[in-house]
Amino acid sequence: MATDLLEIRGLDLRYGSSHVLHGVGLNVSDRPLGILGRNGMGKTSLCNAIMGLHPHSAGEIRFDGIDMTGLPPEKRAQMGIGYVPQGRRVFRSLTVEEHLRIVERKGGAWSMDRVYETFPRLKERRRNLGDRLSGGEQQMLAIGRALLLNPRLMVLDEPTEGLAPAIVSDVIDLIELIAGEGIAVLLVEQNMHAALAAVQDVAIMVGGEVVERMTAQALESDPAMQKRHLGLEPGQSG
Amino acid sequence: MRPALILIPLLALPLVLNDFWLTQVATRSLILGIMALSLSFLATYLGVVSFAQATMAGIAGYTIAYFGPNSVGIGVQLPFWISIPLALMLAVVSGGLIGLIARRSRGIYAIMITLAIGVAFFYFTRQNYTLFNGWTGFSGVRAPEIGGLSLRDPLALYLLSLGTAVLALALVSGFVRSPLGLTIQAVRDAPGRVLALGISVTTPIVAAFAFSGLLAGAGGILNVWYQERISSFSVGLGPIIDILIVAVIGGLRHPAGAFVGAVVFVLLDTFAVDLIDRERFNTLIGVVLLLIVIVAPGGLQQLASDWVARLRRPEVKEKSTV
Amino acid sequence: MTLFLIVTLNGLTLAALYFLAASGFSLIFGLMRTVNMAHGALLMLGGYVGYSIVDATGSWGLGVVGGGLAAALAGAIVQAGVLGWMQGDELRQTLASIAISIIMADLMLWHWGGLTYQVELPEALAGGQRLPVLGVGYANIRLALMAFALATGLALWFLIQRTRFGAVIRAGVDDQDMLRALGYPINRIFVLVFALGGMLAGMAGVVAASALSIAPGTDLQFLLSSLVVVIVGGMGSIGGAALGALLVGLAEQYGLAYAPTYGVVFTFAIMVLVLAVRPQGLLGKAEL
Numbered sequence: 137m138a139t140d141l142l143e144i145r146g147l148d149l150r151y152g153s154s155h156v157l158h159g160v161g162l163n164v165s166d167r168p169l170g171i172l173g174r175n176g177m178g179k180t181s182l183c184n185a186i187m188g189l190h191p192h193s194a195g196e197i198r199f200d201g202i203d204m205t206g207l208p209p210e211k212r213a214q215m216g217i218g219y220v221p222q223g224r225r226v227f228r229s230l231t232v233e234e235h236l237r238i239v240e241r242k243g244g245a246w247s248m249d250r251v252y253e254t255f256p257r258l259k260e261r262r263r264n265l266g267d268r269l270s271g272g273e274q275q276m277l278a279i280g281r282a283l284l285l286n287p288r289l290m291v292l293d294e295p296t297e298g299l300a301p302a303i304v305s306d307v308i309d310l311i312e313l314i315a316g317e318g319i320a321v322l323l324v325e326q327n328m329h330a331a332l333a334a335v336q337d338v339a340i341m342v343g344g345e346v347v348e349r350m351t352a353q354a355l356e357s358d359p360a361m362q363k364r365h366l367g368l369e370p371g372q373s374g
Numbered sequence: 375m376r377p378a379l380i381l382i383p384l385l386a387l388p389l390v391l392n393d394f395w396l397t398q399v400a401t402r403s404l405i406l407g408i409m410a411l412s413l414s415f416l417a418t419y420l421g422v423v424s425f426a427q428a429t430m431a432g433i434a435g436y437t438i439a440y441f442g443p444n445s446v447g448i449g450v451q452l453p454f455w456i457s458i459p460l461a462l463m464l465a466v467v468s469g470g471l472i473g474l475i476a477r478r479s480r481g482i483y484a485i486m487i488t489l490a491i492g493v494a495f496f497y498f499t500r501q502n503y504t505l506f507n508g509w510t511g512f513s514g515v516r517a518p519e520i521g522g523l524s525l526r527d528p529l530a531l532y533l534l535s536l537g538t539a540v541l542a543l544a545l546v547s548g549f550v551r552s553p554l555g556l557t558i559q560a561v562r563d564a565p566g567r568v569l570a571l572g573i574s575v576t577t578p579i580v581a582a583f584a585f586s587g588l589l590a591g592a593g594g595i596l597n598v599w600y601q602e603r604i605s606s607f608s609v610g611l612g613p614i615i616d617i618l619i620v621a622v623i624g625g626l627r628h629p630a631g632a633f634v635g636a637v638v639f640v641l642l643d644t645f646a647v648d649l650i651d652r653e654r655f656n657t658l659i660g661v662v663l664l665l666i667v668i669v670a671p672g673g674l675q676q677l678a679s680d681w682v683a684r685l686r687r688p689e690v691k692e693k694s695t696v
Numbered sequence: 697m698t699l700f701l702i703v704t705l706n707g708l709t710l711a712a713l714y715f716l717a718a719s720g721f722s723l724i725f726g727l728m729r730t731v732n733m734a735h736g737a738l739l740m741l742g743g744y745v746g747y748s749i750v751d752a753t754g755s756w757g758l759g760v761v762g763g764g765l766a767a768a769l770a771g772a773i774v775q776a777g778v779l780g781w782m783q784g785d786e787l788r789q790t791l792a793s794i795a796i797s798i799i800m801a802d803l804m805l806w807h808w809g810g811l812t813y814q815v816e817l818p819e820a821l822a823g824g825q826r827l828p829v830l831g832v833g834y835a836n837i838r839l840a841l842m843a844f845a846l847a848t849g850l851a852l853w854f855l856i857q858r859t860r861f862g863a864v865i866r867a868g869v870d871d872q873d874m875l876r877a878l879g880y881p882i883n884r885i886f887v888l889v890f891a892l893g894g895m896l897a898g899m900a901g902v903v904a905a906s907a908l909s910i911a912p913g914t915d916l917q918f919l920l921s922s923l924v925v926v927i928v929g930g931m932g933s934i935g936g937a938a939l940g941a942l943l944v945g946l947a948e949q950y951g952l953a954y955a956p957t958y959g960v961v962f963t964f965a966i967m968v969l970v971l972a973v974r975p976q977g978l979l980g981k982a983e984l
Binding site: 423475476478479481482483485486487489490491493494497498501502503504611615618622626653654656657659660661663664667668671 | 729731778781782785786787788790791792794795796797798799801802803806916919920923924926927931956957958959960961963964967968971972975
């Protein structure tokens with residue numbers, strides 16, 4: 137049996153005395169996976185654990201078969217995990233070009249020029265500082281700089297949050313493009329419809345646990361499930 | 375019950391100690407402990423580490439020297455029942471002013487600002503001759519005779535220091551339970567929430583610093599009687615760091631630990647000569663401070679209570695795997 | 697008038713020194729939130745090593761470089777060996793750096809003794825000259841010191857604003873975790889920046905030992921000035937360090953000239969005034 141690129145087993149995570157993740161198990165292969173769940177269900181904590189930004193207290197996270205427990209974030213990034221965090225977190229005192237320049241590596245599939253080709257808007261704004269960009273531009277920048285790591289897995293935490301509908305659909309296209317490049321995708325979303333449009337498989341998190349795992353199609357055609365775990369009335373857009 | 379258990383042996387201490395131990399170790403530890411208490415009070419209840427406690431103590435000490443008998447011919451002689459309250463009052467005022475200046479700063483910012491204040495005061499005493507007599511300062515400062523009892527007598531000074539220390543601890547524990555004391559702790563925990571309740575944070579912060587000035591001032595008065603002199607060196611980086619080290623050794627979050635820290639510090643200072651070259655005392659104390667910061671950031675008191683807790687509950691094991 | 701000019705020039709000289717000392721302090725604070733209380737000791741180490749090198753080789757330039765490198769190495773060791781292990785716990789770092797500064801100062805006293813040293817100047821910098829326009833004579837070394845501070849300031853600005861390494865430092869100031877998630881080993885960057893800060897301090901030490909002198913206590917003097925300069929100018933801002941150094945240096949010299957026994961009060965008053973009006977410092981960014 138071939139191992140999946142990302143394998144998570146029995147993951148526990150605590151912030152002080154509060155127990156945030158309980159025995160989370162997940163696999164991500166070349167089929168893009170969406171993680172859905174309401175606010176406060178542990179989705180961002182899962183991303184922090186994958187990136188090593190917060191140590192987990194039990195369980196293991198394997199990337200390409202290697203246990204990453206105890207590895208610092210920079211090692212995980214170098215191993216090939218691109219991270220697009222919640223809130224985008226662009227550097228406020230770096231220009232667009234500097235963002236890309238500090239991450240660009242010679243000889244990879246992605247170069248600064250290719251990012252500019254993919255996001256012409258960023259090229260127009262390349263002399264602007266990070267905090268002078270619109271939300272959509274910041275999101276492009278956050279994705280662009282993560283791509284410059286030439287990752288094998290992209291972890292995107294709520295990339296459509298706070299964006300106008302037109303931009304949301306750009307982001308969905310982009311995720312499809314990333315997946316088409318052969319990059320594995322882990323997409324954390326609260327916006328179910330955006331997620332369902334972008335990924336093929338979904339996992340639902342409730343109270344720090346993965347409670348369901350199914351195809352995007354199956355969730356789309358199961359309003360009862362949507363209502364139970366995501367609090368969505370049938371027909372309501374998320 | 376517990377205070378008596380500690381107090382009775384301390385009262386009996388003069389019966390077993392000779393003059394050297396009583397003066398050089400016991401009295402000195404108490405005085406240093408009172409000054410360090412003023413720091414650990416602020417650190418514990420306001421959450422601010424102040425480097426200006428030696429300054430507050432120094433202001434009280436200089437007041438006693440200026441308005442009391444000294445051998446440099448500067449100042450005005452006043453009776454002790456005026457000069458002592460005056461010294462305490464000036465220490466309180468200086469504490470309040472320092473609190474006012476540092477009121478918007480927390481954490482490392484407060485450290486930087488109070489250190490700047492402390493060192494600036496040190497340079498000021500060196501430059502100024504009319505009030506502080508420059509770097510030579512005052513010598514021949516004699517403790518007063520009160521009711522026929524000379525406070526220059528080792529036993530009398532020891533008992534006075536002990537009494538002051540007990541009073542200081544009692545004051546701290548009473549003050550922190552008062553409404554003002556509780557507000558101070560609320561400011562420590564959530565300054566934003568206190569502001570949202572419509573209460574100014576300036577008043578509790580200034581009050582906490584002023585109260586620490588009272589403690590530091592009491593220590594400063596005892597210290598100038600003990601040393602019989604005061605100069606810029608008494609408010610320089612040396613004493614600033616000494617007070618800090620004592621508080622850190624005792625545990626910055628444990629007010630009473632200041633006295634534990636003081637005893638350890640004084641014993642080290644007194645007997646370091648036997649261990650290492652007297653000249654290298656600073657290296658020794660630097661290494662001790664570094665070790666405490668690395669190994670036991672909660673201070674000796676914390677270390678001891680952790681030990682006790684571990685002995686009592688041996689079944690509890692570390693759970694974290696990361 | 698001549699007195700006023702000379703005092704102003706002295707103030708500028710002091711400001712140049714204060715800037716050299718404070719820029720490294722501020723750089724380290726800006727990136728790591730570390731109040732490096734051993735900064736004065738690093739400066740003094742640079743000064744002593746520079747003195748010894750000039751004494752042995754006769755080359756002033758070698759002394760400046762050597763003093764800078766010695767302090768850079770010491771700074772890197774301090775960060776990699778002690779402070780790096782307490783990253784995020786600022787109070788502990790502050791206390792540990794105090795301990796290190798006590799130990800360093802005592803060991804330097806042991807090795808170099810309590811004497812006052814002055815680094816011997818190269819011929820080109822010895823002596824003085826009559827300044828055009830102003831019409832007053834002034835020591836060459838002091839003029840060179842001002843030029844040196846200006847050049848250092850510009851180089852530092854270029855490094856931080858125009859190079860890739862500078863962009864990485866700015867990114868680290870903005871968001872350390874994000875920088876790590878982009879593959880940058882932040883601890884190594886911290887050590888590098890600590891070395892850079894130490895280098896600036898060490899070179900300042902040699903220059904200070906040339907233009908003025910160096911003796912036990914020099915560390916405290918420059919630690920205080922660095923503290924006040926960054927409090928006034930704004931923490932973590934190089935421009936703020938320059939402005940703060942200018943204000944403090946001038947105030948100190950005017951104070952010394954016109955109110956000798958209250959000189960420090962001027963410096964102090966500036967600090968209190970700035971804190972009352974702009975707690976984050978003149979050019980500092982507000983933060984919580």
